[in-house]
Amino acid sequence: MSKSQPIVPPPTQLVLITPAIGEPEAFLARLDQALAAGPVAAVIARLEPVDERTAINRVKVLAKAVQARGAALMVDAPVDVVVRGGADGQHLSFDPARLVEAVGRLQPDRMVGDEGL
Numbered sequence: 001m002s003k004s005q006p007i008v009p010p011p012t013q014l015v016l017i018t019p020a021i022g023e024p025e026a027f028l029a030r031l032d033q034a035l036a037a038g039p040v041a042a043v044i045a046r047l048e049p050v051d052e053r054t055a056i057n058r059v060k061v062l063a064k065a066v067q068a069r070g071a072a073l074m075v076d077a078p079v080d081v082v083v084r085g086g087a088d089g090q091h092l093s094f095d096p097a098r099l100v101e102a103v104g105r106l107q108p109d110r111m112v113g114d115e116g117l
Contacts (some may be wrong), residue, residue, distance in 0.1 A: 016042070
């Protein structure tokens, strides 16, 4: 009978949460420093309120930077902004209707995160 191998837990990774972001270009240097500081699994980005087209463009900028570092970008924004901006998923405050919509529209290609469950 062979000895069982010890279970080795995977390395711990961080989840970063941004402040509300206006112009993402002004935030990229700080974001890059945070991503370089340790192993990051995901960034949850919050955006300042803007029209849909501006939000999509801001997500595109953030997605490029975050994904280039090997992390997932989760965005606190409507589903259409998440998809059209190229984010890896949506993060939202608990709201049963929004949760059902997000899971229904984003699965299986994107993630849904929810706070306050």
